[in-house]
Amino acid sequence: MKIPSGLVIQDEKITKYLLVYQPKSDKSKYLALAGYNLENWELLKNDIMNAVEGSEIAKVTPSDWGTQFEVKSEWTGPNGQLIKVITIWQQDEETEFVRFITLYPDKSQET
Template sequence: MKMPSCLIVQDEKITKYLLVYQPKSDKSGYLALAGYNLDNWELLKNDIIKAVEGSEIAKVTLTDWGTQFEVRSEWSGPNGRLIKVITIWQEDEGTEFVRFITLKPDRLQES
């Protein structure tokens, strides 16, 4: 099963969560390794969508709120460094859009 093309990534997920240091489960440090920061947050948003659209879904989980999808992907950041991530998406009950939930480093694919 492949990811659809109706993907939504809310700006706030990037600018107030992924690229801002979090004391627990921080992602900003990993993304900074590839050159992502608040100055180029729109690039990260576009790169996530480009990497995931049409990709194979690794895992599907049914929840009380909808269906969650896990996708493994990789792409080169603005500084050329390759990052490998797992993104989590959700199609809420009663909608046809799939929204971005979070991402995390894909430690299984790292060499």
């Protein structure tokens, strides 16, 4: 099953969460390895969208608010480093949009 269309990423998810150091479950250091920072946050947003649109869903999970989708993807960051991530999306009940929740490094293929 492919991820539905209508993907939405709120700018704040990138500028105030993913690319800002978090004491718990930080993603900014991993994204920095591929060259992402607050100065090029729009590039990260576009790269996530381009990597996920039309992708196969790895896992579907019902939640209290709708349906969550897990999508594995990879792309090359602005510094040429390959990045492998798992993104979490949610389609809230009675909406047509699928909104971005978070991402984390995909360590499933590491040796």
